[in-house]
Amino acid sequence: MKGKQEAGGTSGFMSVFGRTQFRELPILIYILLMIVFFSFTIPGFWAVRNFENISRQIAVVGIISTGMTLVILTGGIDLSVGSILAFAISIGGAGIPLGRSIWVVYPTILLLGTILGLVNGILITRISVPALIITLGTMNIFRGITMVVTRGIYITPIPFAYMTIGRRYTPFIFLLIVIGVFIFITLRTRFGRNLYAIGGGEQASLYSGVPVVRNKILVYTISGFLSAFAGLILVGRSGFIQPQAGLGYEMNAIAAVVVGGTSIFGGTGSVLGTFFGATLMGLILTGLTMRAVDPYWQGLVTGILVILAISIDSLRQMKSRSISS
Amino acid sequence: MIVFERLSKKFPGVKALDDVSFRVEEGEIHGLVGENGAGKSTLIKILSGIITDYEGKLFIDGREMSFTAAHQAQNQGVATIFQELTVIRDLSVAENIFLGREPVRMGGVVDTNFMREKSREVLQYLGSTVNPGEIVGRLSIANQQIVEICKALVLNAKIIVMDEPTSSLTEHEVKQLVTFIRRLKERGLTILYVSHKMEEVFHICDTISVLRDGKFIGSVNKEESTPDEVIRMMVGRSMEAMFPPRERHIGEKLLEVRSLSRKGEFEDVSFSLYEGEIVGFAGLIGAGRTELAKTLIGAARPGAGEIRIGKRVFRGFSHPHEAYQAGIAYLPEDRKGEGLVACLTVRENIALSILRRISSYLWVKPQAELSVVDGFIKNLRIKVYHHDQVAETLSGGNQQKVVISKLLATQTDIFIFDEPTRGIDVGAKYEIYRIMNDLTKEGKGIIFISSELPEILGISDRIYCMRAGQLIKEFTHEEASPEKIMHVLTGGNII
Numbered sequence: 001m002k003g004k005q006e007a008g009g010t011s012g013f014m015s016v017f018g019r020t021q022f023r024e025l026p027i028l029i030y031i032l033l034m035i036v037f038f039s040f041t042i043p044g045f046w047a048v049r050n051f052e053n054i055s056r057q058i059a060v061v062g063i064i065s066t067g068m069t070l071v072i073l074t075g076g077i078d079l080s081v082g083s084i085l086a087f088a089i090s091i092g093g094a095g096i097p098l099g100r101s102i103w104v105v106y107p108t109i110l111l112l113g114t115i116l117g118l119v120n121g122i123l124i125t126r127i128s129v130p131a132l133i134i135t136l137g138t139m140n141i142f143r144g145i146t147m148v149v150t151r152g153i154y155i156t157p158i159p160f161a162y163m164t165i166g167r168r169y170t171p172f173i174f175l176l177i178v179i180g181v182f183i184f185i186t187l188r189t190r191f192g193r194n195l196y197a198i199g200g201g202e203q204a205s206l207y208s209g210v211p212v213v214r215n216k217i218l219v220y221t222i223s224g225f226l227s228a229f230a231g232l233i234l235v236g237r238s239g240f241i242q243p244q245a246g247l248g249y250e251m252n253a254i255a256a257v258v259v260g261g262t263s264i265f266g267g268t269g270s271v272l273g274t275f276f277g278a279t280l281m282g283l284i285l286t287g288l289t290m291r292a293v294d295p296y297w298q299g300l301v302t303g304i305l306v307i308l309a310i311s312i313d314s315l316r317q318m319k320s321r322s323i324s325s
Numbered sequence: 326m327i328v329f330e331r332l333s334k335k336f337p338g339v340k341a342l343d344d345v346s347f348r349v350e351e352g353e354i355h356g357l358v359g360e361n362g363a364g365k366s367t368l369i370k371i372l373s374g375i376i377t378d379y380e381g382k383l384f385i386d387g388r389e390m391s392f393t394a395a396h397q398a399q400n401q402g403v404a405t406i407f408q409e410l411t412v413i414r415d416l417s418v419a420e421n422i423f424l425g426r427e428p429v430r431m432g433g434v435v436d437t438n439f440m441r442e443k444s445r446e447v448l449q450y451l452g453s454t455v456n457p458g459e460i461v462g463r464l465s466i467a468n469q470q471i472v473e474i475c476k477a478l479v480l481n482a483k484i485i486v487m488d489e490p491t492s493s494l495t496e497h498e499v500k501q502l503v504t505f506i507r508r509l510k511e512r513g514l515t516i517l518y519v520s521h522k523m524e525e526v527f528h529i530c531d532t533i534s535v536l537r538d539g540k541f542i543g544s545v546n547k548e549e550s551t552p553d554e555v556i557r558m559m560v561g562r563s564m565e566a567m568f569p570p571r572e573r574h575i576g577e578k579l580l581e582v583r584s585l586s587r588k589g590e591f592e593d594v595s596f597s598l599y600e601g602e603i604v605g606f607a608g609l610i611g612a613g614r615t616e617l618a619k620t621l622i623g624a625a626r627p628g629a630g631e632i633r634i635g636k637r638v639f640r641g642f643s644h645p646h647e648a649y650q651a652g653i654a655y656l657p658e659d660r661k662g663e664g665l666v667a668c669l670t671v672r673e674n675i676a677l678s679i680l681r682r683i684s685s686y687l688w689v690k691p692q693a694e695l696s697v698v699d700g701f702i703k704n705l706r707i708k709v710y711h712h713d714q715v716a717e718t719l720s721g722g723n724q725q726k727v728v729i730s731k732l733l734a735t736q737t738d739i740f741i742f743d744e745p746t747r748g749i750d751v752g753a754k755y756e757i758y759r760i761m762n763d764l765t766k767e768g769k770g771i772i773f774i775s776s777e778l779p780e781i782l783g784i785s786d787r788i789y790c791m792r793a794g795q796l797i798k799e800f801t802h803e804e805a806s807p808e809k810i811m812h813v814l815t816g817g818n819i820i
Contacts (some may be wrong), residue, residue, distance in 0.1 A: 204657070209644075
């Protein structure tokens with residue numbers, strides 16, 4: 001048995017891809033094909049300025065998608081990410097017109113996001129109703145509170161200091177850091193292991209002594225924190241705070257996650273895949289915009305991609321079921 | 326008349342039916358008995374068109390049938406009432422009876438009055454007082470069964486198959502059901518009555534057929550046979566060569582459970598377990614053994630009673646992790662749903678229960694993990710080509726070894742093995758018994774839950790019998806015999 005001898009060492013490179021058997025590879029190929037295709041067909045696509053643009057665009061959704069990946073890995077879903085973002089920056093940012101320091105405002109925003117995520121986690125683990133329904137509720141509640149408190153008013157202008165995080169490649173660098181940290185967490189830590197286990201079989205995990213409830217709460221809390229963090233970048237990029245921010249981001253995030261190969265049923269997938277998924281979606285949407293395609297088409301394309309990705313996943317699940325039974 | 330001719334059906338690793346031939350005469354109540362796993366369910370699934378790929382032939386009234394779907398069997402007059410009822414709880418009795426073939430008036434409007442009238446007729450015919458307008462979810466299980474029977478009658482069923490119909494009925498309801506069944510017989514219907522309750526079968530049936538290990542053992546006439554004879558037919562088989570030799574070295578008391586109760590599941594259960602001992606828990610499905618196990622490992626809280634482990638006394642655990650720390654590990658009966666995380670690798674599955682021990686701070690230490698995992702793969706002879714093989718691609722026996730490794734890794738002293746050999750082949754069973762023997766050699770204690778009598782008798786040092794949530798009898802290895810245990814479990818009155 002040759003496999004037995006190799007058992008000892010798993011190379012570092014393998015371990016990033018390892019557990020997913022290179023499921024990310026096809027998306028990476030699609031990304032390269034997309035870039036080549038758009039570069040030849042769209043004038044101005046192959047330009048530094050444009051890549052900077054794309055990188056800034058995918059940063060916000062990419063960071064939210066990272067949190068969403070953890071949630072979906074456990075077999076859950078978080079529809080409230082966009083609302084948490086809006087809540088955190090609108091209410092946390094209320095200190096800006098009052099002249100509060102950025103060192104007060106930033107932590108407040110992040111704290112608010114974390115608390116809302118925690119609320120999600122507690123509700124989901126206390127009430128035996130699918131996460132889909134709970135977060136559908138909190139999505140509307142968080143957005144509702146935001147609208148009531150701000151009465152729909154924008155916060156603008158924003159001091160210059162808040163723009164630093166949104167300048168040039170800074171958002172992208174933050175995205176890479178978040179992705180890197182969470183690749184490490186999902187693949188190397190006990191918490192990461194537990195996520196895959198819970199998504200793959202919640203009962204089996206429970207009987208193995210995995211603290212299922214605690215980990216689930218933590219996952220939604222992280223998702224809330226990352227949504228708020230993505231909000232900081234959004235504010236830095238746009239230069240104002242609007243209570244309508246983040247509308248529909250949950251769909252873009254879910255799209256990035258499933259296009260990135262994470263199973264909507266939980267248990268399989270990766271943060272790296274989500275990064276690729278977000279990149280691919282970003283490329284396609286930019287390509288469409290640059291070809292002056294009506295923006296209404298964007299939603300349609302996202303929808304088709306999501307259904308395509310989920311169908312592939314579902315087929316794969318059925319196949320493995322039929323093998324094992 | 327139903328004729329089964331040389332029926333065989335294989336599932337991966339198990340021969341569920343092996344060359345079964347017998348006949349059920351028209352207009353009789355025909356009992357089909359056998360232990361769990363004898364092939365009764367497979368047989369009725371073939372008869373009702375649910376299992377369609379089998380070898381052999383099936384004749385109804387002399388014509389060969391080859392059903393490709395359940396509704397074809399219904400069209401040929403075969404109605405099956407499964408243990409899991411298929412009524413829709415939110416609909417009314419009449420709506421359930423006519424489900425899928427609602428009578429319509431002109432314009433496509435459902436003829437509610439006709440449905441009610443017809444339903445009342447059928448119910449009255451059976452002598453039932455159920456109101457056709459009642460919502461089915463509000464009825465007792467017994468009355469829900471009546472609704473299913475009515476459904477079959479409206480369909481003009483000629484053959485009614487009943488799978489363990491009395492398993493969740495009270496004594497009074499059983500009597501009622503028996504009257505209904507007799508009425509059906511008077512009307513000329515043929516009834517195939519599947520059960521393993523001896524008393525009942527002898528009370529109701531005209532003829533009794535016995536299956537064992539997928540084979541047909543024989544049919545007897547009620548008048549010419551006794552429960553004893555039928556039980557012997559059900560369990561009789563050679564036990565040598567199925568079990569590895571076992572030496573017994575019983576040590577100190579490991580676990581004592583005192584008057585443990587959980588409402589609706591089990592009541593006042595007391596027992597003990599010693600070092601080096603395998604204690605069998607025999608019972609029919611639904612006797613409360615798994616519920617007891619799940620309470621012992623902290624998946625549920627007991628209502629009353631206490632668990633003593635060594636000198637420590639517990640009033641139950643609130644999470645399986647607490648139970649591990651106290652020293653109890655559980656091998657769930659549902660391997661795919663509760664034992665194994667199918668989409669993870671062998672390595673990740675084995676390490677799941679000991680992540681804390683092989684981590685420093687938050688990180689899992691790959692070296693520590695691999696040394697544990699590879700050790701188990703070698704010692705338990707798990708057949709994998711790599712420890713990163715996805716668990717669901719393994720055979721049933723090897724999957725079970727992975728789950729067992731996960732338990733052993735916890736280094737606890739008390740193990741609960743719930744149906745550890747279900748759905749795995751004979752060779753792998755032998756290996757699992759061997760692993761259990763080895764564990765007891767190290768002074769561990771095993772609570773062994775199984776619905777297969779031979780293995781309970783084959784490897785247990787003591788045997789507790791559970792029925793309807795109560796521990797009703799204890800046998801030593803020497804006292805126990807399949808007949809005695811079967812009598813206790815089925816409520817047969819000869820001991």
